[in-house]
Amino acid sequence: MQRYLIRRILQMIPLLIGLSILIFFIMYLMPGDPIDMLVMGNPNLKAEDVARLKKVWGFDQPFLVRYWKWLKQAVWHRDLGFSYHWKIPVTQVVSERLPNTLILMSASLVLSLLIAVPLGIYSARRQYSFADYFLTVLAFIGQAMPTFWFGLMMILLFSIYLKSPSGGPLLPPGGMMDIGSTASFFSWARLKYLIMPAFVLGLHNITSWMRFIRSTMLEVINQDYIRTARAKGLKERTVIYKHAFRNAMIPMITLLAMSIPNLVGGATLTETVFAWNGIGSMTYNSVMNKDYSVAMASLMFSAIMVVIGNLLADILYAVVDPRVRYD
Amino acid sequence: METKQRKANANIKAKATKPAQAVNLEELESLSYLQMAWRKFRRHKLAIVGAIMTIILLILAIFAPLITPYSFEELDLGNMFAPPSWDHIFGTDELGQDVFTRILYGGRISLLVGFASAFTAVVFGILIGSLAGFYGGWLDNLLMRFTDMMMTIPTLPLLIVLSSLLGGSVANIILLMIIFSWMTTARLVRGAVLTFKQQEFIEAARALGVSSGRIIFRHLLPNAMAPAVVSATLMVGGNIIWESSLSFLGLGIQPPTPSWGNMLSRAQEYIWTAPWLAVWPGLFILFTVLGFNFLGDGLRDALDPRSKLG
Numbered sequence: 001m002q003r004y005l006i007r008r009i010l011q012m013i014p015l016l017i018g019l020s021i022l023i024f025f026i027m028y029l030m031p032g033d034p035i036d037m038l039v040m041g042n043p044n045l046k047a048e049d050v051a052r053l054k055k056v057w058g059f060d061q062p063f064l065v066r067y068w069k070w071l072k073q074a075v076w077h078r079d080l081g082f083s084y085h086w087k088i089p090v091t092q093v094v095s096e097r098l099p100n101t102l103i104l105m106s107a108s109l110v111l112s113l114l115i116a117v118p119l120g121i122y123s124a125r126r127q128y129s130f131a132d133y134f135l136t137v138l139a140f141i142g143q144a145m146p147t148f149w150f151g152l153m154m155i156l157l158f159s160i161y162l163k164s165p166s167g168g169p170l171l172p173p174g175g176m177m178d179i180g181s182t183a184s185f186f187s188w189a190r191l192k193y194l195i196m197p198a199f200v201l202g203l204h205n206i207t208s209w210m211r212f213i214r215s216t217m218l219e220v221i222n223q224d225y226i227r228t229a230r231a232k233g234l235k236e237r238t239v240i241y242k243h244a245f246r247n248a249m250i251p252m253i254t255l256l257a258m259s260i261p262n263l264v265g266g267a268t269l270t271e272t273v274f275a276w277n278g279i280g281s282m283t284y285n286s287v288m289n290k291d292y293s294v295a296m297a298s299l300m301f302s303a304i305m306v307v308i309g310n311l312l313a314d315i316l317y318a319v320v321d322p323r324v325r326y327d
Numbered sequence: 328m329e330t331k332q333r334k335a336n337a338n339i340k341a342k343a344t345k346p347a348q349a350v351n352l353e354e355l356e357s358l359s360y361l362q363m364a365w366r367k368f369r370r371h372k373l374a375i376v377g378a379i380m381t382i383i384l385l386i387l388a389i390f391a392p393l394i395t396p397y398s399f400e401e402l403d404l405g406n407m408f409a410p411p412s413w414d415h416i417f418g419t420d421e422l423g424q425d426v427f428t429r430i431l432y433g434g435r436i437s438l439l440v441g442f443a444s445a446f447t448a449v450v451f452g453i454l455i456g457s458l459a460g461f462y463g464g465w466l467d468n469l470l471m472r473f474t475d476m477m478m479t480i481p482t483l484p485l486l487i488v489l490s491s492l493l494g495g496s497v498a499n500i501i502l503l504m505i506i507f508s509w510m511t512t513a514r515l516v517r518g519a520v521l522t523f524k525q526q527e528f529i530e531a532a533r534a535l536g537v538s539s540g541r542i543i544f545r546h547l548l549p550n551a552m553a554p555a556v557v558s559a560t561l562m563v564g565g566n567i568i569w570e571s572s573l574s575f576l577g578l579g580i581q582p583p584t585p586s587w588g589n590m591l592s593r594a595q596e597y598i599w600t601a602p603w604l605a606v607w608p609g610l611f612i613l614f615t616v617l618g619f620n621f622l623g624d625g626l627r628d629a630l631d632p633r634s635k636l637g
Contacts, residue, residue, distance in 0.1 A: 018476060026485070030492055144616035146568045148575050149609035152595060156602055265483035269572055273595070283484045284576060287491050295488060302481030310479065 001318070008314060012307055019303045024067045027296050070296075081293030085286065090297045093282065098301075100176065101278035104201060104271070105263050107194050109256065112202035112209060120213025121245065127218060135210065142207030147266050151200045151273035158196060171196050174275035197274040201266050205259050212255060216248040254317045260309030264302045367629040374625020380618030384611075388438050391431035398428070400583050411603055418603040421593060426604065430611055433585035436497060437615065440570045440580075444504035445562040449555055451505065452512025457543050457551065459513070460520030471517070474510050482507050486569065490578040500579050504566045512558045519551035553630035557623055564619035571612050587612050 054060045058069060073079045080090035123132040159173035176193050184190070220226065221244055229239045264280075271280035279298055286294035358366070368374050387394065401424065411418040417426035459470040486503055493499040523529060524547065532542050573579030574588025582589055587608040594604035 015476065015479065019479065022476075022480075023485075026488055026492070030488075140617060140620065141613070144564065144613055144620050146571055146575075146609065146612050146616075148572055149591060149605075149612060152591065152598065152605045152609065156598060156605060160599060160602065261479075261481065264481050268483050268487070269576075272576065284487060287487050288577075299481070299484050299488065302484045303479070306479050306481050 004318065005315065008311055012311060015307060016304065019307070020071065020300060021067060023296065023299045023303065024070060025063065027292050027299075028063050028066070030290070030292060080297045083286075083291055083294045085289040085291040085294070090293050093294055094279070094297055094301070097278050097282050100276065101267060101271070101280060104194070104197055104267060104276060104278055105260075107198040108202040108263065109205070109259070111198050112205040113256075115202075116206045116209035117213060120210045121217055121240065123210070124214045124217035124221065125240065132214075135214075139207040139211050142203050145203060147200060147203065148269045148273050150203055151196070151270060154196050154200055155273075174273070176277055197270050197276050200273070201263065201270040204262065204266065209252070209255060213248060213252065216251060217244060220244045220248045250320050253320055254313045257309055257312035257316055260312070261306040264305045364629040368625055371625040371628055373621045374629065377618045377621025377623075377625060380614060381622055384434060384438065384615055384618065387431055388434040391428075391435065395425065395428040395431055397425040400424075410601075417607045418601065420590070420601070420604055421597060426590075426607055429585040429590060430587070430607055433587045433590060433608065434611065434615075436580055436584060436586045437567050437570060437588075437612070440497065440501055440504065441563040441567040441615075441619075444501045444508065444566045445559050447501075448505045448509040448562060448566075449512050449559040452509040452558075453516050453548065453551070453555055455509065456513040456516030456518075457520050457548060460517040461524065461539070461543055461547065467517075470513075474513050477507070478510050480507075482569075483572065486573055487576065487578055490573055495573070495579045495581045497580060497584070500570055500573065503573075504569060507569070508562055508566060512555055512562075515554040515558055516548075516551045519554055520547050523547055523550045556630060557627045560619055560623035560626055564616035564623070567612065567615055567619075571608075 051060075058066060061069075070081070073081070078091060080094070082088075083090050083093050086093055119135055123129075123135045126132050155173045158171040159169040162170040164170045171192050177190055226239060226244055229243045230236075234243075267278060267280035268283055269280070270276065271278045272284050275281070279301055282294060283298040283302070286292075286298060406419055417430065420426055420429070455470050455474065459467040459474075486507065489503055489506075490499065493503070520543075529542060529546060532546055537546075570579055571586065571588030571591070574586045575592045577589070577592050579588055580586035590608040591605060594601075594608070598605050
């Protein structure tokens with residue numbers, strides 16, 4: 001097991017290096033560098049000044065040299081460059097936004113589990129009932145739903161049509177807190193901003209997990225040991241939650257880890273729709289502003305999240321299921 | 328409570344053990360694979376619903392000029408933000424353009440992007456998958472590691488960067504969709520090729536001196552077609568979502584060419600005054616993707632030779 005773990009973690013390194021070269025190369029192809037942006041804003045700059053600036057900043061060097069410099073700075077000095085849009089170091093931009101994205105993602109995971117697990121168990125216990133068919137149809141619709149449009153429709157429903165008792169919108173259409181708010185994190189004043197984005201981001205997880213729990217529960221419910229448990233005269237609740245559910249949940253752990261890559265992509269759209277100040281909206285804004293050092297950092301962040309998600313899924317799978325061999 | 332549960336279980340068992348309708352066995356054996364698949368498809372309710380939905384959309388997109396009297400570019404600035412009415416059944420947008428018309432023409436773009444990218448990506452995936460599966464060894468290793476890496480790439484962030492690099496023309500968007508969607512097919516086809524490669528009929532073909540290319544194209548690929556067709560169908564819907572997401576962010580198809588995504592991108596600004604702008608294009612995306620997903624599900628069951636004719 002230990003050797004398997006070490007090998008899998010070591011395998012991550014060449015993968016991440018390969019990904020970072022690829023991402024750096026794509027950013028290298030992007031037209032214009034920050035100096036060009038500077039020139040556009042200041043027509044008084046002479047051509048030789050521009051050339052000198054490019055030399056000072058190293059923008060005239062070949063691709064591999066620039067990549068090596070970036071890598072060295074990033075790994076040894078934890079320096080990801082300077083954001084030309086926000087006028088602060090990239091690490092500062094990222095560290096301001098990273099907690100917000102992690103909050104959104106974990107809230108979305110928790111909310112998805114809280115919704116998907118009971119509904120999945122319910123449809124398994126009442127297979128072929130009206131509720132089961134209804135949930136199946138909902139799951140199909142949820143799977144086909146474009147995230148950003150679902151966000152728009154939620155805004156339309158909860159921020160425009162539905163009013164709160166005090167007269168304003170029931171839920172705010174975007175942002176992260178009231179301006180100047182000092183409310184604590186778990187207060188309604190903060191949570192009301194989190195509910196819609198977390199639910200929108202979680203929609204695909206909710207629908208696919210619901211279906212998954214339904215089918216694993218059905219598989220487990222028909223096993224002999226469940227019949228034995230019933231024959232012993234155990235309460236239905238005990239049979240379902242203690243004997244069936246625990247076993248059905250084992251594969252859920254890998255599914256949780258596997259959902260991380262999708263969350264990264266989903267967060268980009270969700271954060272943009274709800275003006276959530278996280279890494280996802282940072283990716284979008286930096287590309288639109290041609291702020292390449294920030295874009296590079298956010299692409300690397302997504303890549304690392306995806307790699308970690310896959311690694312976690314593999315490891316948990318091996319830990320949880322004794323039938324998987326590690327060699 | 329418990330008796331209900333038992334009853335439900337009994338029902339399931341009754342369903343499971345009931346002999347699969349009185350089908351004439353001799354007649355069954357005389358059916359070809361495709362005839363069999365067609366029969367299974369016809370009896371698959373969701374598949375038929377999906378097929379009908381897809382056909383409706385195709386008709387709307389192809390016959391758009393006959394269905395709507397308006398053009399999708401014509402501005403009518405005296406008639407901005409008209410709510411839905413008999414003249415404009417889905418209302419008009421911020422330029423006074425008829426929303427229904429733009430949806431029909433936008434459907435042409437979305438379906439074109441969906442079909443063209445899915446078809447090409449599947450062909451590419453089949454190529455990679457069959458090469459890797461058939462030749463094995465270092466080639467398999469190389470191609471599959473490449474596939475793995477492409478699957479590890481965070482799709483949406485990279486799509487954002489690449490489409491801002493290439494510019495959002497229809498051809499570029501199709502190209503990007505192809506780059507990011509061939510991998511599942513490659514894996515499926517490789518799996519299928521690996522399974523069939525071991526079987527006697529391939530050995531027999533080899534013993535007869537049939538060339539590798541002929542073995543791949545005549546003997547292996549027809550057997551790997553089923554998963555490829557299914558993943559192509561599901562991919563059409565998936566790529567339509569990707570395209571509309573990109574266009575929504577302003578990086579995909581650029582106005583004045585209408586696409587469901589770019590119609591929604593401006594709709595968010597006007598959602599307070601003209602909510603119909605945000606509703607209709609999204610409903611059409613949902614309808615389309617749902618149709619293709621139903622179709623794909625039905626095809627999966629119909630094309631699986633192990634599934635019973637039920």
